Amino acid sequence: MKLMKNCREVTGLTLQSLDRELSWQERLAVRLHMVICSACPKFARRAQFMRSAMGRWKSYSEQEKR
Amino acid sequence: MSDFARAVEQLRPQLMRFAQMQLKNEAWAEDAVSETLLAALERPQAFAGQSQLKTWLVGILKHKLIDQLRKHTREVSTTTADDEADLDEQLFAADGHWREAPKDWGDPEHCLRQADFFAVLEACVDKLPGVQGRLFMMREWLELDTDEICKELAITPTNLWVMLHRASLRLRDCLQLSWFAGAQA
Numbered sequence A: 001m002k003l004m005k006n007c008r009e010v011t012g013l014t015l016q017s018l019d020r021e022l023s024w025q026e027r028l029a030v031r032l033h034m035v036i037c038s039a040c041p042k043f044a045r046r047a048q049f050m051r052s053a054m055g056r057w058k059s060y061s062e063q064e065k066r
Numbered sequence B: 001m002s003d004f005a006r007a008v009e010q011l012r013p014q015l016m017r018f019a020q021m022q023l024k025n026e027a028w029a030e031d032a033v034s035e036t037l038l039a040a041l042e043r044p045q046a047f048a049g050q051s052q053l054k055t056w057l058v059g060i061l062k063h064k065l066i067d068q069l070r071k072h073t074r075e076v077s078t079t080t081a082d083d084e085a086d087l088d089e090q091l092f093a094a095d096g097h098w099r100e101a102p103k104d105w106g107d108p109e110h111c112l113r114q115a116d117f118f119a120v121l122e123a124c125v126d127k128l129p130g131v132q133g134r135l136f137m138m139r140e141w142l143e144l145d146t147d148e149i150c151k152e153l154a155i156t157p158t159n160l161w162v163m164l165h166r167a168s169l170r171l172r173d174c175l176q177l178s179w180f181a182g183a184q185a
Helices: A007-016 A024-036 A039-061 B003-010 B012-023 B026-042 B053-071 B087-091 B108-113 B115-126 B130-140 B146-153 B157-183
Strands: none
Touching (some): A007 A024, A007 A039, A007 B087, A024 A039, A039 B108, A039 B115, B003 B012, B003 B026, B003 B053, B012 B053, B012 B130, B026 B053, B053 B146, B115 B130, B115 B157, B130 B146, B130 B157
């Protein structure tokens, strides 16, 4: 497996990492890429935010009063 | 009508909203909600008042929604052209680099305290194409894990990843346009 991945590949892995454990090769490739890329870390923060936003939406929307 | 029946009936529109978001089909959503209300009214004693009425009903609804998804497995996972549109093509150049770097959302945490934000988020989830929207809701709202989703809908994990990936990109795009573009740079 090649260690240097491009943004498109890293974006895919970033999203998958929210649902499954990445292999150590994948984690390493993502880390290496994040060091040299300014865009993908931003994307990763947004992905995390989306995750927590959905969680909040869920508890907010299921409350008795809204 | 008893007070209980009235209270249950009052929650119908909210249950319909959830059912519609999950199933993206009005007839199926009607069925799931009717079955939920019926189940509730048949066994009011099951509602011991330990939880809120809405929470209890949503719990029943989730089971009924899974029943509907099972019943319509084939339609549920039949993609439209919109589902198949490859967002990656628009976002990334041929060499795999971002065409345009993602905008920084700064510290978006404060949005989560704003009711308006959730309305925009809901609208964006609503706009997802059929299969993407259903899969997204199955994971985020029904909280099924990816193995269960694949099993229920008889789709491959690769297929699921592709659809969830597209759904995530679309949602981010939609939030960017509908919320963050105006709110902050």
